[in-house]
Amino acid sequence: xxxxxxxxxxxxxxxxxxxxxxxxxxxxxxxxxxxxxxxxxxxxxxxxxxxxxxxxxxxxxxxxxxxxxxxxxxxxxxxxxxxxxxxxxxxxxxxxxxxxxxxxxxxxxxxxxxxxxxxxxxxxxxxxxxxxxxxxxxxxxxxxxxxxxxxxxxxxxxxxxxxxxxxxxxxxxxxxxxxxxxxxxxxxxxxxxxxxxxxxxxxxxxxxxxxxxxxxxxxxxxxxxxxxxxxxxxxxxxxxxxxxxxxxxxxxxxxxxxxxxxxxxxxxxxxxxxxxxxxxxxxxxxxxxxxxxxxxxxxxxxxxxxxxxxxxxxxxxxxxxxxxxxxxxxxxxxxxxxxxxxxxxxxxxxxxxxxxxxxxxxxxxxxxxxxxxxxxxxxxxxxxxxxxxxxxxxxxxxxxxxxxxxxxxxxxxxxxxxxxxxxxxxxxxxxxxxxxxxxxxxxxxxxxxxxxxxxxxxxxxxxxxxxxxxxxxxxxxxxxxxxxxxxxxxxxxxxxxxxxxxxxxxxxxxx
Ligand code: FAD
Ligand code: SF4
Numbered sequence: 001x002x003x004x005x006x007x008x009x010x011x012x013x014x015x016x017x018x019x020x021x022x023x024x025x026x027x028x029x030x031x032x033x034x035x036x037x038x039x040x041x042x043x044x045x046x047x048x049x050x051x052x053x054x055x056x057x058x059x060x061x062x063x064x065x066x067x068x069x070x071x072x073x074x075x076x077x078x079x080x081x082x083x084x085x086x087x088x089x090x091x092x093x094x095x096x097x098x099x100x101x102x103x104x105x106x107x108x109x110x111x112x113x114x115x116x117x118x119x120x121x122x123x124x125x126x127x128x129x130x131x132x133x134x135x136x137x138x139x140x141x142x143x144x145x146x147x148x149x150x151x152x153x154x155x156x157x158x159x160x161x162x163x164x165x166x167x168x169x170x171x172x173x174x175x176x177x178x179x180x181x182x183x184x185x186x187x188x189x190x191x192x193x194x195x196x197x198x199x200x201x202x203x204x205x206x207x208x209x210x211x212x213x214x215x216x217x218x219x220x221x222x223x224x225x226x227x228x229x230x231x232x233x234x235x236x237x238x239x240x241x242x243x244x245x246x247x248x249x250x251x252x253x254x255x256x257x258x259x260x261x262x263x264x265x266x267x268x269x270x271x272x273x274x275x276x277x278x279x280x281x282x283x284x285x286x287x288x289x290x291x292x293x294x295x296x297x298x299x300x301x302x303x304x305x306x307x308x309x310x311x312x313x314x315x316x317x318x319x320x321x322x323x324x325x326x327x328x329x330x331x332x333x334x335x336x337x338x339x340x341x342x343x344x345x346x347x348x349x350x351x352x353x354x355x356x357x358x359x360x361x362x363x364x365x366x367x368x369x370x371x372x373x374x375x376x377x378x379x380x381x382x383x384x385x386x387x388x389x390x391x392x393x394x395x396x397x398x399x400x401x402x403x404x405x406x407x408x409x410x411x412x413x414x415x416x417x418x419x420x421x422x423x424x425x426x427x428x429x430x431x432x433x434x435x436x437x438x439x440x441x442x443x444x445x446x447x448x449x450x451x452x453x454x455x456x457x458x459x460x461x462x463x464x465x466x467x468x469x470x471x472x473x474x475x476x477x478x479x480x481x482x483x484x485x486x487x488x489x490x491x492x493x494x495x496x497x498x499x500x501x502x503x504x505x506x507x508x509x510x511x
Contacts, residue, residue, distance in 0.1 A: 001026060001027060001028045001094050001095070001096050001097075002023065002026040002027055002096065002097050002098070003022055003023075003026070003027040003028070003096055003097065003098050003099070003100040003125075004027070004028055004030055004087070004090055004091065004094060004096035004098075004099050004100070005018050005019070005022050005027055005028065005029045005030065005099075005100050005101060006029075006030045006031075006032070006083075006087060006099065006101050006113075007019075007029055007030070007031050007058075007062075007101075007102075008104055008105075008109070009037075009051045009052075009054070009055055009274065010105050010273055010274050010275060010399055011102055011105075011129075011274075011275055012054055012055065012058040012231075012274050012275040012276055013131055013275035013276075013278070014061060014062070014065060014231075016102050016129075016131070016275070017102045017127040017128060017129065017130050018100050018101050018102040018127050019062075019067075021100060021125075021127060022100055024065070024066040024067045024068070027067075027068075027096075027100070028068050028069075028070060028090075028094055028096065029059075029062055029067050029068065029069045029070070030069075030070050030072070030086070030087070030090050031055055031058075031059050031069060031070070031071045031072065032072045032079075032083060032086045033052050033055065033072060033073055033074040033079070034072075034074075034079070034080075034081055034082050034083055034086060035074065035079070035081035035082070035214075036081050036082035036083070037082075037083070038074075038214075038215065041389065041392050041393050042218065042219065042389070042393045043218065043393050044218070044219055044220035044358075044359075044362040044393060044394050044395070044396065045211050045212075045215055045218050045219070045220045045221070045222045046220050046221065046222055046225065046227075046361070046362040046396060047220070047270075047362050047393075047394075047395070047396040047398070048211045048215060048218075049204065049207050049208055049211050049222055049225060050227050050229065050270060050362070050396050051274070052074065052207045052210065052211065053200075053203055053204040053207040053229040054229045054230065054274055054276065055071075056071070056203050056207065057203060057229050057230040058230070059071045060203075061230070061231070070090060070093075070094075072086055073210075074210060074214060075210060075213075075214070083109070083112060084112060084115070084116065084119060087099065087116055087119075087120065088119065088120060091120045091122060096122070097122075097123070098122060098123040098124070098125055099113075099116055099120075099122060099123070099124045099125070100125045100127070101113060101124070101125070101126055101127070102126070102127050102128075102129050103126050103127065103128060103129045105129070105399050105400070105401050106399065106400045106401060107318075107319075107322040107323055107400070107401075108400075110126075113126065114126070131275060131278065131279070132279075132312060132315060133158065133161075133162065133279060133280060133308065133312055134158065134312045134315075134316060136316075136319050139312075139315075139316030139319070139320060140320065142154060142157065142316070143316070143320055148421075149317065149418060149419075150421070151309055151310060151313045151419075152176070152177065152309075154309065154312070154313045154316070155176070155177075155305055155308065155309030155310075155313070156171075156176050158308045158309060158312060159171060159176070159308065162280065162283070162308065164283050164284070164287055164304055164308060165287060165290070165297075165300070165301060165304060172290075172297060172301075173297045173301070177301070177305065178250065178297060178298035178301045178302060179302065179305075181250060181251070181298040182250040182251065182253045182254065182298060182302050183253070183254045183434075184251045184252055184254075184255065185255060185433055185434060186252060186255035186256065186257050186263075186434070186435065186436065188257065188436055190252070190257065190260070191260075192245065192248070192260055192262065192263050192264055193244040193245060194262065195237065195240070195241065195245075195262050195266075195267045196228070196233075196236055196237035196240040196241070197226035198226055198227065198228050198229070198233045198237075199226070200225050201229075203229070204225065204229055208222055208223070208225060219342055219359060219393070219394070220359050220360075220362055220394070221359060221360050221361075227270065227396065228271060228276065230276070231276050231277075234268070234271035234276035234277050235277065237267070237268060237271065238266075238268055238271075238277055238282055238285065239285075241266045241267070241268060242285055242286060242289050242294075242295070243294075245264040245265070245266065246264075246266075246286060246289055246294075246295045246299055246300070246303060247289075247294065247295040247296065247299055248264040248299065249264045249265070249266070249295075249299040249302060249303050250296065250298035250299035250300075250301070250302040250303075251264075251298070251299070252264050253265075253302055253366075253367070254367045254371075254434055255367070255434055255435070256350075256365075256367060256368055256372070256431075256434055256435035256436075256437065257435060257436055258349075258353055258435075258436055258437060258440065261357040261360075261361060261363070261364070261365075262363070262365065263365060265365040265366070266303070267363060268282065269397035270396040270397040272307070272311075272397075273397050273399050273402065279307050279308070279311065279312075282307060283303075283304045283307055283308055286300045286303050286304055287300060287304065306366075311402065314401070314402055314405040314406060314409075314410075314419075315401050315402065317405045317409065317418070317419060318400070318401040318402075318404060318405050319401070321415075321418070325404065325405070325408060325409075325415065326385065326388070326404065326408070327385065328384070328408055328414045328415045328416070329383070329384055329385070329414050330413065330414050330415060330416035330417075330470075331381070331412070331413060331414060331467060331470070333377075333378075333381040333382055333383055333384060333412070333414070334381065334383055335380060335381045335382050335383060335503070335506065336382070336383065336386060336507060337377070337382055337383070337386040337387060337389075337390055338380075338382075338506045338507055338511070339507070339509065340355065340509070340511070341355060341373070341390055342390075343355075344356040344359060345509065346511050347441070347442035347443065347511060348376075348441065348442070348443060348455060348456075348511060349437045349438065349439075349440045349441035349442070349443075350372050350431050350435065350437040350438070350441070350456075351372060351373065351376060353437055354368045354372045354373055355373065358373075358394050358395070359394070362394065362395055362396035363395060363396060363397075364395070367434065369391070369395075369406070369411070370406075370410065370411055370424055371424065371426055371430065371431065371434070372431070374387075374407070374410075374411030374412065374424065375411075375424060375425060375426055375456070376455075376456065376459075377411070377412065378411065378412050378413065378423060378424065378425055378463065379425060379456065379459035379460055379462070379463045380459055380502075380503060380506060381463075381466075381503075384407065384408050384412040384414040385408075387407055387411075387412060388403065388404055388407045388408055391403050391406075391407045392404075405419060410424065411424060421474075421476060422471075422474055422476045422477060423463075423471070425460060425463055425464070426456070426460065427454075427456050427457045427460035427461075428443075428445040428454035428456040428457045428460075429445070429457075431445070431456060432445045438454070441454070443455060445457070448461075448491075448494075448495050448498070449491070449494035449495045449497070449498040450498070453498055455502045455511060457495075458495050458496070458498040458499035458502060459499050459502060459503075461484060461492075461495050461496065461499065462495075462496055462499035462500075462503075464477075464480055464481065464484060465484065465492075465496060468481070
C-alpha cells in the first residue's frame, strides 16, 4: 500500500485533512483502542464508552465510503496496547511507503508520531488539522509582539475573518460582546428542556460490556448512556439545542440549579471535540437562528463567542506554550487534590452536587467547572497539575489542548495571568447568588468565621491575604483589598484561623 493513515479518537471527521490527501484504492486506515491511552489518564467510564463507540461507528462510515480500515479493538488478543507498537505492527503487516496523518490534538501524541520516522525508518507526513478555524501560524502572528493575549481581541479578529454576526466591518447590534446581559440569577421554578438523548444501539451496548469488563475499578457511572455516537445523531442534538435551549442560552449562562445539571447549555462539546460536529457550521446555524428571529442576539453572540472565541483561543495558547505550560504553578499551590473530588463525599452542597453530577454524566457546565470545583481548588491552593489530571479524566469532552489552558490558566491562574486578567476567585456569596445550592448545605453561607461557616468565605480571604504581594497591584482587585483592610484585626484573624481549620480538614474527610 502507499500510505498507512492512523485516525485517532478525536479525528472522527470524514473530511479530515489526511483523508482528503489519501486515496481509498491505495491507502489503508488504522484505528486503535489502546490500553495505554486509557491508563494514561483515569478516564470516566462514560467517556471511554463514548470514545470507543464513536470510533467504531466512524470506522463503519469510513468503510461505507470505500476505505479499508484496520480496526484494533481493545480486547483483540494481538492488541499490544500502545500507539507506537500498533503502528509498528501495521507497518510490518501492510508494508506502507509512508505514514500519513493529521496532526494529533495532544502535544505528547504529536511528539510520539514525529518519532515514528526514526522508529520505523519510514517517511511521516503530518498535515494541519484544518477543522480548527485558526491555524498555528495565524495564532502565532496574532500573539507576536502583544503584551497581553486577551481573548476578546482575538475573538473580534475571528468575527472579522469569518463574517459571523457582522454588518460590513461592524458587529451586529453595534457591540462585540453581550456578556453583561448574560448573568441573570436563576429562579427556582425555572425548567429547561433536557438535551437530546439517544438510546444505545448494539455497537454501544457491546462497548458498554467491554468497558465494564476491562475498567472495573474506574470512576463514573456508565448507565444511563444517552450520548450521540455518530454524526447524524450529533447533528440532531445540535438542531434540538438551537430549537429549544439557544434562546435562553445567554440569559442563564452563569446560573446553577440543583436537579438541573444542563440548564440551557448545549452539551455539544464532546461532539465538536471528536469531530462529529464542525464548529463553523454550528456557529452558522446559531447565526441563522438570530436572523430568523428565533433567538436573541445576546444568546447567539454568547454561544458563538464560546466556540469561535474561547475554543480557538485556548487551542492557540496550548500550542504556543507547550510543553512548559503543563508545569506552570505561578501561585505555588502545593496541596494534594482532596479525595472528595473523586467521591463527592463532602458536606459542601455545591461541591457535592457538581461532583455527583460529574460522576453521573461525565459533564458539568462551564460555571460549575470554573466557579465551584475550580474556584474551590484555587482558594484552597490545590496543585494545578493534579487538578488538571482530574478535569482531563472526568469530562467526556476533555482533551488536553482545551482542558489544560482552561484549568491551568483560566481557573487556577497558574500561568500568572496569561489567559485571564484576574483569578476567578469567589466567596460563598457569589455561589449563593448564582445558584440554589446553599439552601441544602451543612454550612452557613452568611457566616465567615464560625465553626459552620461556609468554607468558601474564609478560604477566599485566606487566598487574597496570602497572595497579596502578587495581586494587590491588580486594579481589578483594589476594592477587594480595600474591603479586607477595613475589617477589624480580630475579625481578620478569626477569618484566617477558620480558613486554617478548613485547610486542615481537607484531607481528613472532615469537610
Ligand atoms: P456550552 O455552554 O453550550 O458552550 C458551547 C460550546 O462552546 C461548547 O460546546 C464548547 O465547544 C465551547 N466552549 C465554551 N466555553 C469554552 C471554553 N472556556 N474553552 C473552550 N471551549 C469552550 N471544554 C472542553 O471542551 N473540554 C474540556 O476538557 C474543558 N475543560 C474545562 C476545564 C475547566 C476548569 C473549565 C473552567 C472549563 C473547561 N472547558 C472545557 C470549557 C467549558 O466549560 C466546556 O466547553 C463547556 O462546559 C462544555 O459544555 P457545553 O457543550 O454544554 O457548552
Ligand atoms: Fe457551597 Fe458555601 Fe453555599 Fe455550602 S454554603 S453550598 S459550601 S457556597
